[in-house]
Amino acid sequence: MNIDSLIRPNIRKLKPYSPARSLYQSGTFFDANENAFGSTVGLPGYYELNRYPDPSSSELRGALARFVGMSAKNIFTGNGSDEVIDLLIRIFAGPGEKVAIVEPTYGMYRVAADTAGIEAISLPLDKEFQLNVVEVLKNVSSKVKIVFLCSPNNPTGNLLRTADIERMCEGFDGIVVVDEAYIEFASAPSLARKVSRSKNLVVMRTLSKAWGLAGIRIGYAVADEEIIKYLDKVKSPYNVNRISSALAVWALQNESDMETMRKSAINERVRLAKELNALGFTVFPSEANFLLVKYPGISKVAKSLAVQDGIIVRDFGNTPMLEDCIRITVGTREQNLLLFETLKKRL
Numbered sequence: 001m002n003i004d005s006l007i008r009p010n011i012r013k014l015k016p017y018s019p020a021r022s023l024y025q026s027g028t029f030f031d032a033n034e035n036a037f038g039s040t041v042g043l044p045g046y047y048e049l050n051r052y053p054d055p056s057s058s059e060l061r062g063a064l065a066r067f068v069g070m071s072a073k074n075i076f077t078g079n080g081s082d083e084v085i086d087l088l089i090r091i092f093a094g095p096g097e098k099v100a101i102v103e104p105t106y107g108m109y110r111v112a113a114d115t116a117g118i119e120a121i122s123l124p125l126d127k128e129f130q131l132n133v134v135e136v137l138k139n140v141s142s143k144v145k146i147v148f149l150c151s152p153n154n155p156t157g158n159l160l161r162t163a164d165i166e167r168m169c170e171g172f173d174g175i176v177v178v179d180e181a182y183i184e185f186a187s188a189p190s191l192a193r194k195v196s197r198s199k200n201l202v203v204m205r206t207l208s209k210a211w212g213l214a215g216i217r218i219g220y221a222v223a224d225e226e227i228i229k230y231l232d233k234v235k236s237p238y239n240v241n242r243i244s245s246a247l248a249v250w251a252l253q254n255e256s257d258m259e260t261m262r263k264s265a266i267n268e269r270v271r272l273a274k275e276l277n278a279l280g281f282t283v284f285p286s287e288a289n290f291l292l293v294k295y296p297g298i299s300k301v302a303k304s305l306a307v308q309d310g311i312i313v314r315d316f317g318n319t320p321m322l323e324d325c326i327r328i329t330v331g332t333r334e335q336n337l338l339l340f341e342t343l344k345k346r347l
């Protein structure tokens with residue numbers, strides 16, 4: 001597949017901004033109008049907050065590349081994966097073109113498309129929340145430039161079948177984005193390394209979930225080098241800040257901490273599922289750090305949980321295919337017990 005031919009013509013021709021720190025990385029800097037006298041915030045010297053960050057976040061990309069088992073040339077780092085979604089739409093979908101969203105799924109794909117003025121067509125997952133590849137391929141015209149998939153899917157919790165994603169990549173003449181925000185909690189490995197074979201596959205991942213770093217906004221894309229080059233071309237010059245970069249590198253050097261939390265979340269997921277089951281909930285199988293559960297009239301219960309008990313779950317009662325469903329993030333043992341006891345009273 002020729003990636004260049006999928007890129008919007010204006011982006012192909014775009015002359016990117018040339019940030020000062022991409023021209024010179026060392027020396028006495030008189031080039032970027034930074035504050036030579038220091039910073040008003042006294043964090044340790046190595047943060048150098050008066051200086052712009054490395055525009056290409058090289059150290060972080062290197063650390064992520066090691067974690068994923070790919071080359072740094074296949075990694076793009078963003079201000080959360082939400083930034084990556086936005087940039088992908090801007091690179092591949094122009095006026096009059098579309099993206100496809102296989103729903104129910106994460107809401108930001110549609111918001112990003114709507115914001116960019118790009119029509120987002122909605123295609124349904126099947127009754128098991130799996131991809132019907134034949135149906136999807138039948139319904140994507142040549143105007144559709146990106147298909148967004150999410151695996152494990154938010155809010156349904158299931159993994160999509162790898163064989164189906166591979167068939168999508170082979171059968172679709174556009175970009176297949178697989179959002180793996182929750183992959184660390186799943187029983188299957190990431191598809192990130194498949195980007196070497198499938199040139200139109202973009203795998204999005206994040207440090208917001210298993211790594212417990214939602215607050216520092218680090219998301220990343222793993223993709224063919226050509227796609228990464230275009231992401232770099234359109235991103236804002238210093239999209240990943242110094243503090244987030246440094247903390248992310250630190251976290252990646254301590255993978256065992258993530259492993260511990262990941263295991264705790266999975267154990268709790270299993271226990272919570274059993275408890276909710278005992279209360280009469282239908283619990284959908286989950287490969288993520290949340291459970292989609294169904295119970296007649298649960299929307300009302302969710303409302304009183306929030307108002308009277310300060311226990312907040314996410315109501316999906318108004319989402320097609322998810323009537324009477326709420327999504328519950330797996331908490332600690334103490335939090336889950338509190339949820340269980342309170343639910344028992346409110347049901």
Ligand SMILES: Cc1ncc(COP(=O)(O)O)c(C=O)c1O
Nearest residue numbers: 080081082106154181206208219
């Ligand atoms: C499927 C999915 N993708 C992406 C994100 C956002 O990730 P980030 O925090 O990296 O922007 C979320 C957050 O809830 C999500 O559920």
